[in-house]
Amino acid sequence: MSRVLLIEDDRAVREGVTLTLRRRGHDVEAAPTGEAGLAALETFRPDLVLLDLMLPDKSGFEVCRRIRATQQIPIIMLTARGDDIDVVLGLEAGADDYIVKPARGEVLEARIRAVLRRAAPVDGAGCEPAPAAAEAHGDLVIDRAGLLVSKNGQDLPLAPSEMKLLLYLSATPGRVFSRQQLLEHVWEHSYHGDARLVDACVMRLRTKVEESTRSPKYIQTVRGFGYRFGPL
Amino acid sequence: MRRPALRRPNLRRPNLRTLARGLRARLVVAFLLVAALSALATSALTFREARTAILKRTQDTAVTALRAQVNSQVPDLGFPPDDKSLVKLTQDLDRAGQALQWTTHVRYKDGPLLPAGFRGPGEKGNPGGRIPEGVREKVRDGIAAFQRVTVDGSPWLAIGLPVAFSGDTSQMSGLEVYAQVPLREDEVNVHALVDAAQSGALPAVALAVVPALIAARGVLRPVRELRRATQRITEGELDTRLKVTGGDELADLSRTFNDMAAALEENVAELRRMEANSRRFAADVSHELRTPLAAMTAVVDVLDEDAAGLDPDTAHAVRLISEETGKLARMVEDLMEISRFDAGAAALHLDEVDVAETVRKTLQARGWQDKVTARLPEGVRARLDPRRVDVVVANLVGNALRHGGEPVAVSVRAGRGDAGDERLLIEIADRGEGIDPEVLPHVFDRFFKADAARVRSEGSGLGLAITLENVRLHDGTVRAANGPEGGAVFTVDLPLRRGGGDEG
Numbered sequence: 199m200s201r202v203l204l205i206e207d208d209r210a211v212r213e214g215v216t217l218t219l220r221r222r223g224h225d226v227e228a229a230p231t232g233e234a235g236l237a238a239l240e241t242f243r244p245d246l247v248l249l250d251l252m253l254p255d256k257s258g259f260e261v262c263r264r265i266r267a268t269q270q271i272p273i274i275m276l277t278a279r280g281d282d283i284d285v286v287l288g289l290e291a292g293a294d295d296y297i298v299k300p301a302r303g304e305v306l307e308a309r310i311r312a313v314l315r316r317a318a319p320v321d322g323a324g325c326e327p328a329p330a331a332a333e334a335h336g337d338l339v340i341d342r343a344g345l346l347v348s349k350n351g352q353d354l355p356l357a358p359s360e361m362k363l364l365l366y367l368s369a370t371p372g373r374v375f376s377r378q379q380l381l382e383h384v385w386e387h388s389y390h391g392d393a394r395l396v397d398a399c400v401m402r403l404r405t406k407v408e409e410s411t412r413s414p415k416y417i418q419t420v421r422g423f424g425y426r427f428g429p430l
Numbered sequence: 431m432r433r434p435a436l437r438r439p440n441l442r443r444p445n446l447r448t449l450a451r452g453l454r455a456r457l458v459v460a461f462l463l464v465a466a467l468s469a470l471a472t473s474a475l476t477f478r479e480a481r482t483a484i485l486k487r488t489q490d491t492a493v494t495a496l497r498a499q500v501n502s503q504v505p506d507l508g509f510p511p512d513d514k515s516l517v518k519l520t521q522d523l524d525r526a527g528q529a530l531q532w533t534t535h536v537r538y539k540d541g542p543l544l545p546a547g548f549r550g551p552g553e554k555g556n557p558g559g560r561i562p563e564g565v566r567e568k569v570r571d572g573i574a575a576f577q578r579v580t581v582d583g584s585p586w587l588a589i590g591l592p593v594a595f596s597g598d599t600s601q602m603s604g605l606e607v608y609a610q611v612p613l614r615e616d617e618v619n620v621h622a623l624v625d626a627a628q629s630g631a632l633p634a635v636a637l638a639v640v641p642a643l644i645a646a647r648g649v650l651r652p653v654r655e656l657r658r659a660t661q662r663i664t665e666g667e668l669d670t671r672l673k674v675t676g677g678d679e680l681a682d683l684s685r686t687f688n689d690m691a692a693a694l695e696e697n698v699a700e701l702r703r704m705e706a707n708s709r710r711f712a713a714d715v716s717h718e719l720r721t722p723l724a725a726m727t728a729v730v731d732v733l734d735e736d737a738a739g740l741d742p743d744t745a746h747a748v749r750l751i752s753e754e755t756g757k758l759a760r761m762v763e764d765l766m767e768i769s770r771f772d773a774g775a776a777a778l779h780l781d782e783v784d785v786a787e788t789v790r791k792t793l794q795a796r797g798w799q800d801k802v803t804a805r806l807p808e809g810v811r812a813r814l815d816p817r818r819v820d821v822v823v824a825n826l827v828g829n830a831l832r833h834g835g836e837p838v839a840v841s842v843r844a845g846r847g848d849a850g851d852e853r854l855l856i857e858i859a860d861r862g863e864g865i866d867p868e869v870l871p872h873v874f875d876r877f878f879k880a881d882a883a884r885v886r887s888e889g890s891g892l893g894l895a896i897t898l899e900n901v902r903l904h905d906g907t908v909r910a911a912n913g914p915e916g917g918a919v920f921t922v923d924l925p926l927r928r929g930g931g932d933e934g
Contacts, residue, residue: 210725218728221735276724299720300727300759377781378816388795392817393781422782422813 200314203244204228205235205261206276207254211299215248215276218303224310232261239265246272246314248306249293251284259291266292272313272358276301289398294359295385296395312386313358333368336430338407338416340368349407359384360403363396367417367427376424400425453653454646458639465638469631476626485578485613489587492530492611493576496589499526500607504593511605516544523607532609535561539604561608565590569606578613585613652680656687668695713769719762726755764892768876771899778815778903780928785810785842785854792823793840802827805841812844812854813927818900822908825893826858826920834860834918844926852926859919864912873910874898904928 202224206212209230216226227242229235232253239247247265251258262273275288275296285296294313297305332341339348342365347354356364362384367375375383377393385395400419404411418426503522507515516536523534535543543561568575569590576589593605655672662670670691672684730752737745737752770776786806793799823840830838839859847853865873872878877891901908906924913919 208721208725211721211728214725214728218732221732299724300762301724302727302756303729303731306728376783378783393779 199223199225200245200310201225201227201242202246202248202310203235203238203242204248205232205253205258206248206250207231207252208250211250211276215306219306219310222303222307232256232258235261236264239269244271246274246310248274248276248297248310250276251288259287262288262291262293266357270355270357274309274313285392286394286398289395290402292357292402294357294399296392308386315386335368335371335428336415338368340365347407354406356406357402359395359399360406363399364403364407364417364427367425371428371430372426374420374423374426380425396425453650454643457646457649458642461638461642461645462635465635466631469634473626473631477622480622485585488611488613489576489578489589492532492587492609493574493589495527495530496523496532496534496591496607496609497574499523500591500593504605504607507605509603511538513541513544519607520545523609527609530611532611534607534609536605536607538606543608561588561590561610565608566606569608572602587611587613649680652684656684659687659691663691663694668698709769709772712765713773716762716765716769719758720766723755723759723762727759730755761892764896767896768892768899771896771903776899776903778928779817780813781816782811782813783816785812785844788816788819789823789840789842789856792820793827795820796824796828798827798831801831801836801838803837803839805839807842807844810842810844810854812924814854814904814924815900815928818903819924822897822900822922823856823858825897826856826922829893830858830860830862830918830920834862837861847923854924854926856922856924857919858922859913859917861915861917864916865910865918867912870910870912874908 202219204212204215204219204226206215206228207230212228212230216228219226227238227244229238233256235247235249238244249258249261253261258275262275265271265273272295273293275285275293277284277288277296277298288296295309297309332339332344332346334340337350339351341347345361345365347356347361347364363380366380366384377396380396381387381393384399387395400417401411404414404417407416408414415430416427418428420426500523503519503526507519511519516538520534520536524532527534535545537543562577562579565575565577565588569592572592572594574589574591576587579586579588587610589609589611591607591609593603593607595601595603652672659670659672668691671688674681674684674688733748733752737748740748767776786808789804789806793802793804827838827840837860839857841857841859843855843857845853845855874894874897876895878894898908901922901924904924905928906922908923909921911919911921
């Protein structure tokens with residue numbers, strides 16, 4: 199049960215998606231244009247935005263950037279094209295995930311659930327961890343229980359996917375994760391998801407937590423294998 | 431369909447044999463022949479004319495000299511002369527004619543030729559053997575005569591003079607004087623001819639090479655340019671044009687060539703335009719179909735959930751719509767994918783992966799673990815696009831399950847290719863009927879249905895075509911064949927490490 203804001207210009211798609219999500223118990227507000235969507239953001243206060251990239255008045259990318267400028271709510275792009283450039287631009291604009299149309303209700307539901315789930319538990323950490331004090335990693339302070347990350351005392355505004363990725367990587371500093379592993383654990387995509395989700399998310403995360411994105415300290419690339427946190 | 435490899439135009443330098451048969455050689459030889467012939471003809475004609483002139487002069491000189499000698503000697507002769515005095519006359523004449531080396535005979539009133547015995551060339555014992563009968567007859571009739579004769583290949587001049595009484599030239603004295611003069615100008619002339627040939631004809635012939643080469647160059651340069659231009663066109667530079675100079679046949683040829691190239695360029699451009707249009711059309715159509723499909727697909731599960739509560743007919747209809755919507759969506763997906771390949775917009779996202787794990791996940795994701803035996807060596811790492819390889823394996827295995835028969839076997843091996851590079855081989859074999867050899871070349875064609883009955887399967891008819899494109903994108907090949915124990919075998923052959931940008 200969550201509040202979903204759907205921004206989609208095509209009437210049939212709007213109605214179809216609204217219908218199927220309502221059936222699954224979500225509270226849906228649909229907006230036909232980017233402007234209407236941004237307005238509804240204030241009034242409806244959704245938990246998540248489903249955003250069509252091809253909008254008549256302003257592009258989905260622009261709406262995505264406008265939302266990200268003020269809030270860190272999850273954004274899932276609906277893309278009518280498998281065109282790579284759309285996906286890449288959308289991810290750069292700050293979307294957490296994307297769904298290629300046409301998509302069945304189950305797929306929509308699975309992605310919405312995944313993106314709304316709080317930080318995934320770390321492998322092998324099945325037991326409830328005692329609410330430990332926040333961990334310090336260099337200049338970063340990560341509060342797993344409160345889902346807060348600060349750098350030099352400044353809270354960092356992290357989008358849901360960025361937060362989850364950082365928590366997942368930093369839980370086992372020095373361990374290398376392949377992109378596919380990260381897709382499965384952080385995005386809950388089935389195998390062979392789109393590795394660009396990971397790359398784009400790492401890029402966005404680095405701009406927020408690293409001193410220099412050219413020589414990252416926290417989120418390091420291991421060529422040919424994937425990414426790891428530290429070691430510092 | 432396999433296309434024959436494009437034949438590269440032959441860019442080798444011409445070898446000696448083709449050079450000898452080439453235009454340049456032919457032209458030079460022709461020029462030389464013409465020059466030699468004309469030199470020869472000229473020499474021969476000159477020779478003949480010169481020879482005639484020389485002979486004529488020689489014979490005139492001889493006749494005049496003989497006449498003068500006879501005129502000076504005969505008056506001393508007593509009449510009628512006896513043989514002795516006749517012989518003496520000949521001796522005197524011979525002595526006087528030493529410069530011309532003649533030998534003389536005389537006879538008187540049908541007497542024998544004196545001196546008897548052999549003198550000079552001619553048949554033995556036949557004095558004056560070289561005085562032809564015609565000359566003798568004329569002399570007998572009182573007419574001076576001479577004739578050229580050839581004996582043993584050398585020319586001689588025979589002269590006959592009837593002697594008349596002085597004062598009354600109509601009165602014949604009956605004395606006849608004959609002389610044989612060797613005409614030895616022959617050798618001299620031959621030598622002269624040889625000299626002329628050496629000093630004239632040979633340089634002329636040698637000089638003929640120069641215009642021959644110039645002419646050859648004039649012909650060959652346009653021909654060579656034409657060849658180069660043709661080569662460029664062959665290599666796809668359709669905007670190649672020749673410079674047209676002059677108005678000869680070669681210029682015409684160049685002009686025609688340019689017209690051809692222009693027509694070709696226009697046609698190709700037109701074809702490309704049409705192709706681009708049809709590609710864009712396919713892409714646009716699939717794209718346009720997507721939006722209504724997105725709306726339909728979104729509500730399909732609503733239909734499925736409620737179908738149980740509807741009356742049977744409606745439920746059936748609803749399930750049918752839901753099913754076909756799914757197929758339509760897949761088909762449009764595949765069409766979009768194909769049009770991306772066609773437009774060259776398909777990109778590889780390479781990643782370093784464990785091959786066994788990748789294939790295993792592909793089978794798991796589709797619930798095929800129990801239907802497919804997998805022989806996957808552990809620890810083989812490859813650099814490839816996992817999503818595309820997943821599509822490849824899934825399409826081939828799905829195809830084997832649908833059209834072949836269980837058990838389907840997937841095996842992976844890494845090895846060295848023919849070029850010594852590292853290759854990754856993925857083999858998918860089934861135990862079905864195998865593939866009709868006639869169908870084999872077409873299995874990767876788009877919308878190709880092997881069975882004439884066109885049994886509609888789960889597939890869009892594009893699965894194998896997409897497989898082929900995905901493998902090509904990796905610079906690999908995929909082959910279909912029939913295995914030795916029956917059943918079809920599809921073999922994917924990829925470079926183990928596809929180069930390209932690192933994704934990390």
